[in-house]
Amino acid sequence: MKLKKGQLILLLIAVLQSAAIFTANAQITKIPHGILVKAGGQQIGLLAVKDAAFCLSLNDSIAPSTIKSVFIDESNKAMTSYTVISSPPSYGIKTSYGKLMINIDTEVWSLYDANGRMLIRDGIFSSTDTSIKITHTTEGELYGSGNKSTKKLEKNESNSSAGNGVADIPYFWNSAGYSAFGVSANDNNPATWNRTQNKTALTWTFAGKTANLYLWPAKTMYDGASGYVKLIGRPKLPPRWAFGYLQSQWGWADSAYIANVETKFRTHKLPVDAFIFDFEWYTTTPDYSVKKEGKEGFTDFTFNPQLFPHPAKQIAELKSQGIKFIGIRKPRLGNNLLLDTARKNGWLINPKTDSRDLNFSNAGLRKWFEEKTRPLLNAGVDAWWDDEGESYYTCYYWWNTAQRDLLASARPNYRHFTLNRSFSPGNQRFGYCTWSGDIYSTWPYLADVPKDLLNFSLAGMYYGACDIGGFHGTPAKELLVRWFQAGVFFPIMRSHSDIGTTARFPFLWGNDGEAAIRKALNLRYQLLPYIYSLGHEAYNTGAPIMRPLVMEFPTDTTIANMTDEWLVGKGLLAAPVLNEGGKRKIYFPNDTWYNYYSGDVIRGPKTIAVDKALDEIPVYVRAGTILPVGPVIQYSEQTSSTPLEIHIYPGKNGSFKMVEDDDTSYNYTKDDTRTTAYFWSDKTKTLTWKVSGRYSGKNVYKTIKAVLGKKEKVATLGKKGSVVFK
Incomplete structure (x- = not known):
């Protein structure tokens, strides 16, 4: 375009004025x-x-x-x-x-x-x-x-x-x-x-x-x-199985013991997605007494033959039952010869002290560490539990970098997942979970867990967990059951216990304890379609899965510091019993709420007192919520022909995006998902939906059962549709 003389003069003036900003001073x-x-x-x-x-x-x-x-x-x-x-x-x-x-x-x-x-x-x-x-x-x-x-x-x-x-x-x-x-x-x-x-x-x-x-x-x-999250990175999703129940303990005795626990979980219909193994999976003796020079014959990168005489075969057997393998890792070495190599290459944090901790920020160390670890992945290890890595602020970041890079090489496009005892900004980019540390088996420590995990959520650590039952000590049955019930509503649900204490296996806690824990686990698995979709929401928007009430009701001063009840997403209010005796008070902010089990209506703001039997969990749903509820399954990858239930809570319009994908790859980051956008019109009593996205795996739901109070309607999903409740 040819500019006229007057336009050229005006343009020149504008350029000179702009330049003057930077040249006049x-x-x-x-x-x-x-x-x-x-x-x-x-x-x-x-x-x-x-x-x-x-x-x-x-x-x-x-x-x-x-x-x-x-x-x-x-x-x-x-x-x-x-x-x-x-x-x-x-x-x-x-x-x-x-x-x-x-x-x-x-x-x-x-x-x-x-x-x-x-x-x-x-x-x-x-x-x-x-x-x-x-x-x-x-x-x-x-x-x-x-x-x-x-x-x-x-x-x-x-x-x-x-x-x-x-x-x-x-x-x-x-x-x-x-x-x-x-x-x-x-x-x-x-x-x-x-x-x-x-x-x-x-x-x-x-x-x-x-x-x-x-x-x-x-x-x-x-x-x-x-x-x-735009600044420090989106929280990547762990594999879907990590949203199930993860059973950990320190004290797995031998291969027969592991096989027996596997059988008990499946025959007792106790859902579980992973076993997590402490020191004993790779060494016969913990390394706490090992001197700075290391110990001759200490094993850092092998399986303990007492537990895993045939690792690949045994891990494959676990996986055939829907149970993944997670092994503990320490940020240090115990073997004297390996320590000599690390010391010679300058790979220790401080070689002049008694510390045997590795400096994972060193690229050469990470490469060496990866190659030492590769045979373990080749045998079938699914994920790692990284413990005691607080020697420097970014230790877990660089440690996870080594593990992620190895996984990408050994098992391309498989999602990284680790359990870690602390975090720093940016770690959420890995598919990273932080648990609340080595806590005690007491009621006050149970009450502290949601405080920790809600703070994690607000700090950018989206996948929080704890040692259900506490690590130190053996809890009373009531305490363990209530801890499991609270764990239903944590982003990651994992139990653990110290060596010498009673394992948190549900079948060890009496018929009533086992039944109550089974009921809690069943609820967790029924909520997986909802919680997993919230993981996608976190990745896309930064909204955490576990949210303090103040996030949704910022002007309500009653809840500014409330942590004994919280929201899962925007619509599910968890108020588990966190004290002995089954009694507690529950506060409902200014909205309409439904008892998840009875459908009774509570209109807030209001405080009520409840007295719950051992197997009862106080949980409520906000008006306008569309809640997908899946069938009871024994592990997250188990398929079912049972329709997905879509529970509708009337009182106002509502919407929810349910996301499905292949459960284990990073293809979701390239929009290879299936999103069903549900919308509830309270005026017309109509549920509509529209399906989008290119993912079409065999694990997607094809039919739904819309539930409004006691009314139910079954429909085929298709690309779009609706059901009307008259």
Whole structure:
């Protein structure tokens, strides 16, 4: 197109005006994804990143901070459109979701949402030779930094460290309407934050001379989570079998013992998807007494012949019964010769101490470790249980990197799954579960578990678990049963026990105990279509499977810190008995709720008292919920010709997307799924559905039974359809 003379002049003026922004003052420079300014002797980048967030980048070089962090998802190549704002002495960038500004004279920065509302009005910064601090006033309540500094949902600090079943991360969502995530120059010395006792000011601390503070407007916890996973990565799904019941213990005696337990589970109709083996699967003696030089003959990468004289054959037999093999791993070596190799190559964290822990961040060590582990995968091992890896903050990240890379080589396109005792940001990209550590078999520890797992959910760790029954000690029957019942509503359901205690095998706990646990396990498996679909929702949107009530009812101050009841998705309210005696009070927020078993209606806000028999679980469903309920099966991959039940809870319109796939591959990341979008019209009493996606495996449901109260209607799914309840 040929421009006229007047148009050329106007274009030239616009270009010159734009250039003037960056030339009139040498402190202002345009850089990729934003601008670089100089204020207070500090180079400051204002960047737009990942189609979700701003980055306030402080550094001591001319270029913007180029911190390389495993916390950030580098596979997300999304580019954010932005415009530069120049109103000297204030400069900034503006995107569709807000703007980030700084005054180079006062050195004050501020954050705004898309509507121009100021979210942070007076941010300041300071630096020394060893650290950077970023401070601003703050309003609202803070959520999301983990469970180490406190198990409460509301936070006032994060010490950003990892421990036995606990983790703090440099992140929070503020109810004032934004989220923040800090990245330091060293992932193993992460940023921390805390606010003053009167909650008026918040300070981030970054070790070193560089700091990246990511900020994004987020009106709700859902908005915060959505932006967070765009930044640090989507939570990949474990294989579907990991959503079933996982039976663990320390103390599997021998091969006959394993075969007997397998037989008992199947003949007693106790659903289970995996056996998890402690030390005894690979060594005859734990390594806790092994000296730093190692022990001659210690086995690190073989099967213990007492338990597995024929590993491949025995594991294949377990799998024929729908039972996967998960083996414990430690982040260290016990064999003296292997330790000599590791020490010679510089693969230990600190070779001068008694520690035998491996430095998995070393690429050479990971490659060696993979090849030592490959024969175990070739024998049929399905997943790993990684324990005691808290020696440095990113240990589990690099450890899982080695295991994932090996799996991709040995078993291409099979989903990675591990159980880990802590986590750091970014680990959710693996298909990663964290359990709440080596806890005791007491009622207070049971009550703490949902506190831990809800905090995990808000911190970006979507697959939380615990040692059902507690690890240390033998629980009373009532305690174990109630723990199983709570476990139905955890993202991952796993029991475990210390050596020398009574195993958490349901058939060891009396007829009434076994019957109550069987009932709980049956419910878990019936809810798998719902829970697995929520896993897909988490991957696609960042919404966690296990959610605190405050996530759905943010203005209800009664539930701001409530953890003894929670939501699974948006519609299922779990209120298990967490104390001795079967009695508890249950709070219902402002909505209409249905008793899952009786259909009785409760209208909130309201608190009721319940008294439940040993086999009874308090669980309720929110009006407008469409709940898919599958048949009772003995393991997740077992097929059934029984129609999928679609339970409808009237009172308002509702919708739900049920997702099916091949259960084990990463093809779902390439949209190879089958999604059935259900919609309930409360006015016309009509359930409609539409099926989309290219997946068409034999495991998909072909018929449904729509259930509305006592009314039932069977229909073929097809591509779309509807049923009307008159």
